[in-house]
Amino acid sequence: METDEQRQAFEDYSFEVTRRLFDQHGGKLDQLPEKEQEVVRIWRLEADMYNGGFLQYFCNWGYENFEKTQAILTKLGAVKSLAIITEYEKTIAVLKEEERIKELWDIPRYLDEYLNEExxxxxxxxxxLYWENPDDIQLLCYNYYLKQDA
Structure with missing residues (x-):
């Protein structure tokens, strides 16, 4: 199987697992087996990072999901992607104590007040940097989650 086919196979699998999450489990992630929970977390990361970047990903899914995704990236050996999202989160963490933040989607509203232009x-x-796909996450995931089944 060519690498492009492997990437596509994992992408298809991640969409299938995510569909099942909602169709069979009403979106309750903890009702999926652990391996499939990890696949959904990678799907969330990839879908939102490539759609709206880290802020969209983080504000949609939250800190606990972020931490669990860091562990998955570590397990996969996606060190560059891990470094990117970790640096981003550490930068926006200056807003953790901001009283005006009632929900995660309030973060983008106040970033200008906390971060300088640089x-x-x-x-x-x-x-x-993430969009450059430095770790080829889809291929790493194919090899980790699907290769033994192929």
Whole structure:
């Protein structure tokens, strides 16, 4: 199987697992087997990072999901992607104590008050670095989650 086919196979599998999460389990992630929970977390990361960047991913799924995804990236050996999302989260963590933040989607509203122009530019750079696909996460996931089944 060619690497492009392997990437596509994992992407198809991740969509299938995510569909099943909602169709069979009403979106309750803890009702899926652990391996499939990990696949959903990778799907969330990839879908949101490539759609709207880290802020979209983080604000949609939260800190606990972020931490569990860090552990998955570590297990997969996706060290560059892990470094990117970790640096991004550490940069926006300055807002953790901000009283006006009632929900995660309030974070983008106040970032300008906490980050200087250089820091904001770095966040843009981090999104762009992720979009370069430095670890080829889809291929890593194929090899980790599907290869033994192929």
């Amino acid at each position: 820091q904001q530019q770095r966040l843009n750079e981090l999104d762009e």
